Amino acid sequence: MEVVVTTDRKPTPEMIEEAKRLSQELKTVYVKRRHNAIESIKKRCGKNVLVVGKDLLLTLHTLSGNRLFFHPGLFKIRLLNYLSGGKESMISAMDLKEGETVLYCNLGLAQDALLAAFVSKRKVVGVEKDPVIYEIVRRGLKRYRPEGKLKVAEFAFSLVKPVCGDNYAFLKQLPNNSYDIVYFSPMFIKPKWHCSVMAPFREVAVKDFASPETLKEAERVARKRVVIKVNKGVKELFPFLSDYQVQTSTGHVEYL
Numbered sequence: 538m539e540v541v542v543t544t545d546r547k548p549t550p551e552m553i554e555e556a557k558r559l560s561q562e563l564k565t566v567y568v569k570r571r572h573n574a575i576e577s578i579k580k581r582c583g584k585n586v587l588v589v590g591k592d593l594l595l596t597l598h599t600l601s602g603n604r605l606f607f608h609p610g611l612f613k614i615r616l617l618n619y620l621s622g623g624k625e626s627m628i629s630a631m632d633l634k635e636g637e638t639v640l641y642c643n644l645g646l647a648q649d650a651l652l653a654a655f656v657s658k659r660k661v662v663g664v665e666k667d668p669v670i671y672e673i674v675r676r677g678l679k680r681y682r683p684e685g686k687l688k689v690a691e692f693a694f695s696l697v698k699p700v701c702g703d704n705y706a707f708l709k710q711l712p713n714n715s716y717d718i719v720y721f722s723p724m725f726i727k728p729k730w731h732c733s734v735m736a737p738f739r740e741v742a743v744k745d746f747a748s749p750e751t752l753k754e755a756e757r758v759a760r761k762r763v764v765i766k767v768n769k770g771v772k773e774l775f776p777f778l779s780d781y782q783v784q785t786s787t788g789h790v791e792y793l
Contacts, residue, residue: 538669540587540597543568543578548589556589563587563668587669592680595673605670607677612648613687616655620689627720628656630764630785630792637717640664640758642704642747647674647697649722649766654696662698662716664707666745671701704747708754719755721747722766749777765793 542560544552548570560567568578568586575598578586586598597605619625627649633639637657641650644663654661665671678699683691700707708719723746747755747765755763765781769791772778781793 538585538667539565540585540669541566541568541578541582542587542589543570543573543575545588545590546570552589552593555593559587559589559672563672585669594676594680597669597673605673607646607673607681609651609681609683609687610646610648612651612690615648615652616690617686619652619656625652626785626787626790626792627652627764627766630766631718631720632762633657633718635659637761638715640708640711640716640719641697641722642708642720642751642755643722644674644699645670645722647678647699649720650697651690651693653720654693655690658692658696660696660698662700664700664702664704666701666703668701671699675699704745705751705754708751708758711754711758713757714760715758717759717761719759719763720766721752721755721764723747746775752777767791767793 540563542556542563542565544556548556557567566582568582575586575588579598579600585600588596588598590596595606599605615625619628631639631653633653633656635656635658638659639653639657639661641653641661641663644650644665647663650661650663665674678694678697681694683694752763764784765778768789769786772781772783772791772793778793783791783793785792
């Protein structure tokens with residue numbers, strides 16, 4: 538993802554220094570905010586704008602006008618449903634038990650990873666390929682303070698450990714049977730519904746689907762099972778998924 542880095546309108550010295558450091562890390566340009574509006578920066582640079590704000594949290598302003606920042610999103614709804622009914626589709630597909638370890642590929646905004654951490658009560662390592670999304674989520678997990686009904690899951694935010702990298706390369710360097718479960722959540726192909734929560738993420742996220750080589754490595758690393766989250770009908774598009782059976786299906790989603 539191509540970005541330039543700037544700050545809020547009234548930055549502290551710490552924000553400015555962090556924006557400069559981050560621009561170097563991302564190998565891009567730091568733009569002084571001054572009186573410039575985000576739209577004018579986008580127009581002048583022709584790139585998404587990554588803003589360093591309060592508590593050094595990040596907000597991505599995309600070229601189409603969306604804003605991407607860390608938030609628990611659908612995690613709260615799914616958590617409350619799980620707490621009230623004792624079941625949740627992803628957890629059922631994983632057959633996840635307390636104490637089991639999960640490697641989460643395609644971390645994204647970490648909503649699935651948070652639920653896995655809540656149930657397993659163990660560290661969940663999440664691999665994210667895009668360094669901008671990785672930074673947004675890493676900082677968000679560290680600084681987010683759940684309130685209200687979400688307070689019960691506060692411990693889960695500290696259990697999700699983001700890693701910036703490629704799924705195949707990360708799996709390749711792991712020993713056999715390193716994790717109980719390896720979970721993939723690639724960006725949905727031709728989604729059949731519009732989700733406003735996911736629109737900003739969909740615009741900028743890596744669209745890679747898991748390759749046969751990556752799945753082979755995942756099967757080597759997983760002691761218990763490999764689970765792939767897809768939208769319905771996608772399995773038939775990939776012949777190498779023929780050995781994967783639908784374990785759980787709900788709405789527009791299937792877990793293989």
